[in-house]
Amino acid sequence: MTSTLTIAQDLIRKASVTPDDQGCQDLVADQLQPYGFRPEFMQFGDVRNLWLRRGAQSPLFVFAGHTDVVPTGPETDWVYPPFSGEVIDGMLHGRGAADMKGSVAAMVTACQRFVDAQPDHPGSIALLLTSDEEGPAVDGTVRVIEALIERDETIEWCLVGEPTSSEHLGDVVKNGRRGSLGGTLTVRGIQGHVAYPHLADNPIHRLGRIVSELSSTHWDDGNTYFPATTFQVSNIRSGTGATNVVPGEAKAQFNLRFCPDSTASSLKEKIESVCREHADHFEIEWSPLGLPYQTLPGTLLSAVEESLCETVGYSPRLSTDGGTSDGRFIAPTGAQVVELGPLNRTIHQVDEVVSAEDLELLSSIYEKVLMRLLS
């Protein structure tokens, strides 16, 4: 059996910058086919996805993840070349080491050991891998899930390998993610001379009032698992460049990270009503919505917490913070979704690293989760 570390190194050496998979999924399929996993490649647009299932019975347990990585930036900024997969002092270096080729390797070896020990396990195991998590995420997990729904393949439990840990392996486990709602607001006024303001209508002033009100709005209180909803403006653009001209329009890009106590429609309604209050002419172009999800304590969360505690000796803190993940596409099917992966301190940075020892521990935790749920 190839070690978790070697599989992770082999994956890193394939420069799979999103959405180009570069053969990572073939490598995973080759590793698991001899163990009775049946590979099914699902191509949507430029994106290659892999559905790799062992067994036809329910309940179905799924490891979900991605084989694509974010670009490296200038490779000369890296101490070790980003696609060399070097191991120095117990640390595996390279783009995707932590996000999330290390986890994918851990899933593979966990499945192999589990199948060796329990060849006739009840239920089924599958891996759902996409090469479009770091990109627009429109032809990836979401499309695979649509295909699975179409043919009534129902996921009971899903463990996502995103790097959730903060200081120590498994100190943070995610049992949900906030929703993401964003858009571009354009406020239109009347262009004019700054010395004749009565003949102009300044959209910057109107936009300023809107931003001021929205940024101090109390959206909700959050709940046990979720922090309160937040509103942030990321970009504002306006002005002709001349100092004596009131511009004709002003634009702001904004984003809300929201807790499930608020709904996208209630947030949209509130934003539109604040805009109406301060501007006669405006439009909002909404970006694709990321829905929140939440997995309450239950079979999967217990299995993950117990397996983790048994391996590392401490219990995780449950969290729903950070960006969105592909869990948002899986949870709406009714699946319990939990995320557990290595330390996220260096993800998307130069000199991304992961501890080789942590990858073996992670593999062991994943295996124990399978043991608890499918034996």
Ligand SMILES: [Zn+2]
């Ligand atoms: Zn990731």
